[in-house]
Amino acid sequence: MDKEVLHWIKGCRRQERNAQLNLYRRFARLLYVACLRITGNAEEAEEAMQDSFLKVFSRIDQYQEGHSFEAWIHQIAVHTAIDYVRRQHIPTEELTPTMAMEAEAEEDEQEEAIMASVEQVKEAALRLPTGFRVVLTLYLFEGYDMEEIASILNLQPSSVRSQYLRAKRKLVEMIQRN
Incomplete structure (x- = not known):
């Protein structure tokens, strides 16, 4: 993992705003694109991305060093975007x-x-x-x-x-x- 990202993660664990801002800048586009693919709506994708970062920062202690940080935050974003879509009624049809x-x-x-x-x-x-x-x-x-x-x-x-x-x-x- 990038030493800079690891440094920011440690800073986020100490609730340093600068570290949070740096992580946000580094990964915002990645999370936004993932959220947009699922929500299909730019505004909802933006909100889902923001909520994803809030979850990342509040759960940063759950991240285990040695694992892919990018994959970890990507998974959070995907699940957050799915939650946004669930709030809408998704029409489904049972298969005969x-x-x-x-x-x-x-x-x-x-x-x-x-x-x-x-x-x-x-x-x-x-x-x-x-x-x-x-x-x-x-x-x-x-x-x-x-x-x-x-x-x-x-x-x-x-x-x-x-x-x-x-x-x-x-x-x-x-x-x-x-």
């Missing part, structure tokens, strides 16, 4: 057996259709409806598996998979239109 079979058939076709650049995908993902965007972001960009996403969002894994497949289909349509 017929829908599951249709979704699996469509999945193979769609795998070939996604050949767009990462930037196109990220840009289009921000325009997805909230429920789709959250599931897609957690799966594609944050690396959570379907079971973890189901647990985070308090949904059935089959519903998460349905949301993911529908989000992916919508994303492909959006990219193909552009």
